[in-house]
Amino acid sequence: xxxxxxxxxxxxxxxxxxxxxxxxxxxxxxxxxxxxxKSEYPTIVAMADHLTEDAQDELFQFxxxxxxxxxxxxSRRRGGVAP
Numbered sequence: 307x308x309x310x311x312x313x314x315x316x317x318x319x320x321x322x323x324x325x326x327x328x329x330x331x332x333x334x335x336x337x338x339x340x341x342x343x344k345s346e347y348p349t350i351v352a353m354a355d356h357l358t359e360d361a362q363d364e365l366f367q368f369x370x371x372x373x374x375x376x377x378x379x380x381s382r383r384r385g386g387v388a389p
Contacts, residue, residue, distance in 0.1 A: 332358045 339354035350357065359365065 328360065332360055 336354050336358040339350050339357060342351050344351045357365070
């Protein structure tokens, strides 16, 4: 979530440059995600389109859900009880 907040603060400055638009910024983020090494970042590469949709509330909710799933998976691996 910290990275989300940092990115959110950078977008207004980046988006105010000449010829910049929200659509161009999202297209650039999509291109960067898709160009990552697939062997190292298979999920990000596969989800590049979804992760760069112009739906901030839904993406934030998705991020929260992924954090919770990660915590649950770690808990299960360590013998804890996950809801």
